Amino acid sequence: MTRVALTGNGAVALALKQVEPDVMAAYPITPQTEIAQNYAQYVADGAVKTEYIAVESEHSAMSSAIGAAAAGARTVTATSSQGFALMWEMLYIAASLRLPITMPVITRALSGPINIHCDHSDSMGGRDSGWIQLYGEDAQEGYDNAIQAFRIAEHMDVRLPVMTMIDGFIISGAIGPLETVADEDVKNFVGEYQALNPLLNVEQPVTVGAFDSLGGWYFEHKVAQNRAMENAMGVIEEVGAEYGVLTGRDYAHFKTHEIEDAEVVLIAIGSAAGNVKSVVDQLRANGKKVGMMKVRTLRPFPYLQIAEALSGARAIGVMDRADSFGAQGGPLYLEVRSAMLEAQSRPQIFNFIYGLGGRDIFPNDIESAVETLERAAAGEKVSPTRHYLNVREG
Amino acid sequence: MQEITEIRWHARGGQGAVTAAKMVAEVALSQNKYFQAFPEYGPERSGAPIVAFTRLSDGPIQIYSAIEHPDYVLVLDPTLLDVVDVTAGTGENAVVIVNSEEDAADVGTRPEMSGKRVYAVPATRIALETIKRAIPNTPLIGALVRVSGLFPLEGVMDEVRDSLSKKFPEEVVDANLEAVKRGYEEVSGI
Incomplete structure (x- = not known):
């Protein structure tokens, strides 16, 4: 090699x-x-x-x-x-x-x-x-x-x-x-x-x-x-x-990281998965029970496997770099949310839209998504509508 | 946590910043390090301010966002100092290396350089005297190697020789090697 x-x-x-x-x-x-x-x-x-x-x-x-x-x-x-x-x-x-x-x-x-x-x-x-x-x-x-x-x-x-x-x-x-x-x-x-x-x-x-x-x-x-x-x-x-x-590099439909005891899990696709993994490692070092999943196969969508892997989480954040205007959320969110109806337990699921048109996604944007999920996991009412990361307000 | 060295390059289109970022990546490859080199994408025009980034580490690099808090800032064109906030996002002790006819002490008097470790190298003059073109990237690489100690000079020279020999005649390769070496030797502020 x-x-x-x-x-x-x-x-x-x-x-x-x-x-x-x-x-x-x-x-x-x-x-x-x-x-x-x-x-x-x-x-x-x-x-x-x-x-x-x-x-x-x-x-x-x-x-x-x-x-x-x-x-x-x-x-x-x-x-x-x-x-x-x-x-x-x-x-x-x-x-x-x-x-x-x-x-x-x-x-x-x-x-x-x-x-x-x-x-x-x-x-x-x-x-x-x-x-x-x-x-x-x-x-x-x-x-x-x-x-x-x-x-x-x-x-x-x-x-x-x-x-x-x-x-x-x-x-x-x-x-x-x-x-x-x-x-x-x-x-x-x-x-x-x-x-x-x-x-x-x-x-x-x-x-x-x-x-x-x-x-x-x-x-x-x-x-x-x-x-x-x-x-x-x-x-x-x-x-x-x-x-x-x-x-020496084997491939499955998705890859998880620090997910076993994770209370909150972020799911991403593409390069952002690397950014999320880096942030998860940092937050883990601070004792936070955070994990992540990187999805490789979107079609066919491995919904049963994903439901099984995520059923231990309390709150899930699905990150989408595209939107499905007028739908409940972005495309990956819709897939994951639907898959979770097959899960043993039903975590709360939130959608984070990011990175449209090349807008950068920084570690603090990912941390803010984790904070939102932690609030939901702790029982606070969090809006079920789209959350946007690094978007300009007003 | 894994240590990542982050470098931000400021230049004008045509000064070879992207090539320099790539060259440093090739050096990292030859030294068995992990690396990432990428320009800030946009409509590139000759003469317009551009930014490029390099990340270096001993382990795999899995962050892909633009560099917000660089450890090293390299300025290939001194006129950018009046146009671009080259020290944006840098912390205390960040290293700034400027292509300038002024020496490091003079460049360091600029208000934005306060608290930074400032170095200067007459890279355009070196480039004109060696490669006979105003492309200051190779002398800047020499200066970076001296200031940072990231790579041994010899390893860098070997890599520049290998990579340029594929495309250019011997005199061009030698001129570039001389440019790296003079950048290494003539950087002030050490």
């Missing part, structure tokens, strides 16, 4: 290079990230044999990826922000055609006002598109998830597209240490690609994307998609454990 200094973008591009898919289709201009640029460089340098399709929009990027995957190619693309939004229509088609495309997403805000910075508005908007969603905290997790995505997507019990997220700029543009896996080990781990009913197999002609009328099987297709998601729940864990054997 080698240790290198890379940005989050560089780490993810390296993972894709090591896998060396057959086709990469990407829109080469902003809001695209350096992932597409670095990969184009690999192609130009002859470091990979991938067919690189530079397209004229993100809608075309996903359309080309769908075409390539349906033809029988191992296919990737990458996107961010408005580009993700422009792919919208085709995300559903990739998932419903059961094409195992993988896509790193650098999570950034959606306009307006025009904003290029980090939040989760882009990927959270795609959470019902039928794609598996894995979130990483840092460049290492972005790299590791990008590799595992191929195994999960291509598993014959799953065959769904997978998107892997890291936070825009905070991780994508920051340089940190990365432990890389040897090229050969990555290739062996992902294995040979097995296309299922490829269009280019003239021995067995198939139709892809046909019309399905009232008497057809649309409903059953949707049931099958959800069944594949349920299968993915176990496959993600198997692949994560196997990756752990290879690298």
